[in-house]
Amino acid sequence: MRTRIHLLVALSVAACSNSGSGSTVPGSGGSPGTGGSAPPGSGGSAGSAAPDAATIAPGDSSSPEDAAPLPNGGQEYQGIVNLVDPALVAQIEAVLASSSSTGDYSPVTQAFYALYPDEYDFLYLFLDHQPTTAESDATFVVANRPAIPGTGIDTPTALTRFGSRGRLKGVAGFQGTSSADSLPALAHETMHYWGNYLDPALGFGREKDYDYGPHWGLTGVYGQLGGFDPSSVVCLVPDGAKPPDCTLDPDRNEIDYETSAFTPGTNTFLGLVYAPLELYLMGLVPVSELPTSFPVVIDGRFDGTVATIAFMVGTGIGQIATSDIVSRHGSRAPAADSDKHFTAAFVLVTSTPAATDMLDRYVYYQQVWGAEVTSLNGWMSFGYHTGNRANMTTHIGRRRTSADPAPVQ
Numbered sequence: 126m127r128t129r130i131h132l133l134v135a136l137s138v139a140a141c142s143n144s145g146s147g148s149t150v151p152g153s154g155g156s157p158g159t160g161g162s163a164p165p166g167s168g169g170s171a172g173s174a175a176p177d178a179a180t181i182a183p184g185d186s187s188s189p190e191d192a193a194p195l196p197n198g199g200q201e202y203q204g205i206v207n208l209v210d211p212a213l214v215a216q217i218e219a220v221l222a223s224s225s226s227t228g229d230y231s232p233v234t235q236a237f238y239a240l241y242p243d244e245y246d247f248l249y250l251f252l253d254h255q256p257t258t259a260e261s262d263a264t265f266v267v268a269n270r271p272a273i274p275g276t277g278i279d280t281p282t283a284l285t286r287f288g289s290r291g292r293l294k295g296v297a298g299f300q301g302t303s304s305a306d307s308l309p310a311l312a313h314e315t316m317h318y319w320g321n322y323l324d325p326a327l328g329f330g331r332e333k334d335y336d337y338g339p340h341w342g343l344t345g346v347y348g349q350l351g352g353f354d355p356s357s358v359v360c361l362v363p364d365g366a367k368p369p370d371c372t373l374d375p376d377r378n379e380i381d382y383e384t385s386a387f388t389p390g391t392n393t394f395l396g397l398v399y400a401p402l403e404l405y406l407m408g409l410v411p412v413s414e415l416p417t418s419f420p421v422v423i424d425g426r427f428d429g430t431v432a433t434i435a436f437m438v439g440t441g442i443g444q445i446a447t448s449d450i451v452s453r454h455g456s457r458a459p460a461a462d463s464d465k466h467f468t469a470a471f472v473l474v475t476s477t478p479a480a481t482d483m484l485d486r487y488v489y490y491q492q493v494w495g496a497e498v499t500s501l502n503g504w505m506s507f508g509y510h511t512g513n514r515a516n517m518t519t520h521i522g523r524r525r526t527s528a529d530p531a532p533v534q
């Protein structure tokens with residue numbers, strides 16, 4: 126199923142597809158960088174990572190004595206929190222089942238802020254299962270964000286309904302993973318705080334008859350939000366030739382291209398670090414570190430990924446000039462130090478108290494994303510994805526006390 130993006134979704138919410146076209150399922154099964162060769166749910170390499178991770182870095186509890194107990198048998202466990210409430214599970218399921226922005230995580234985040242102080246930039250909400258109603262693997266919603274010149278984010282967002290007084294940047298909800306060995310699409314969803322909100326007229330995110338919303342589409346960005354590796358593009362005819370020396374099929378009036386594995390809507394399954402253009406939108410690299418242009422398939426159509434190869438069709442390959450991005454949106458100022466160091470909470474939301482093996486699975490994800498453990502199976506931390514230009518603390522902090530300001534209702 127391809128990504129479905131409602132107009133409103135493109136503005137504030139990024140719903141990410143169950144899979145790219147073809148045989149791959151981003152973020153599911155096995156380790157990254159395999160080009161999608163691991164079948165979904167195959168469980169990747171032998172051995173369960175989660176119990177190991179739990180032994181590597183046992184967490185501690187920083188809860189004060191006077192903190193209220195967690196309701197319904199929920200618990201804080203080695204750096205994550207398990208909230209137990211069937212209504213909250215249903216709420217996340219409803220967001221993931223929607224291809225528009227009608228869903229709302231705020232009942233879940235309100236439950237979180239009833240227990241924890243307003244000290245997080247990102248909240249990651251996880252189900253322990255894959256709902257049959259889900260349209261998306263994951264959906265990111267912006268909570269608070271200023272206008273960011275240079276990125277196409279021209280209008281500030283300030284939503285109090287989540288319970289935060291303004292600290293919270295965004296909330297991502299995720300389906301349960303199919304195996305302990307595959308990290309949820311944390312790198313992809315987090316990137317949606319910054320992108321892609323460039324003017325679609327520039328050419329990113331659109332193919333001939335399809336709109337990939339806030340993703341890179343058939344352009345040579347090759348990042349977490351999709352796009353192909355420009356260095357890998359070759360012609361199908363003549364065999365071995367490279368653009369612009371490809372032969373047009375006279376019957377279809379189209380050219381067939383072959384690239385290394387990618388999808389237009391996500392490259393999470395490849396385990397890629399953030400692309401230069403993504404780092405630029407985050408304010409982590411200057412425009413001088415970008416290529417002078419990005420290739421884009423003209424009248425393009427994605428024809429699927431099979432193992433390590435992807436296919437595209439179009440009438441030629443054009444270029445989106447980096448100078449045109451700057452002309453259209455202005456310069457992206459370097460991120461302030463406060464926009465390089467983030468905190469996040471990992472919140473496992475279940476109908477009944479989660480079993481230890483499920484808790485361990487999400488502790489492992491928290492430890493990998495927060496660089497508390499060396500990556501296992503190739504999955505890496507947020508900091509690694511940024512080339513260590515930024516970092517993220519993911520270990521759950523102290524419980525709120527009566528001294529903390531009440532959450533915004």
Ligand SMILES: [Zn+2]
Nearest residue numbers: 139140141313
């Ligand atoms: Zn997405």
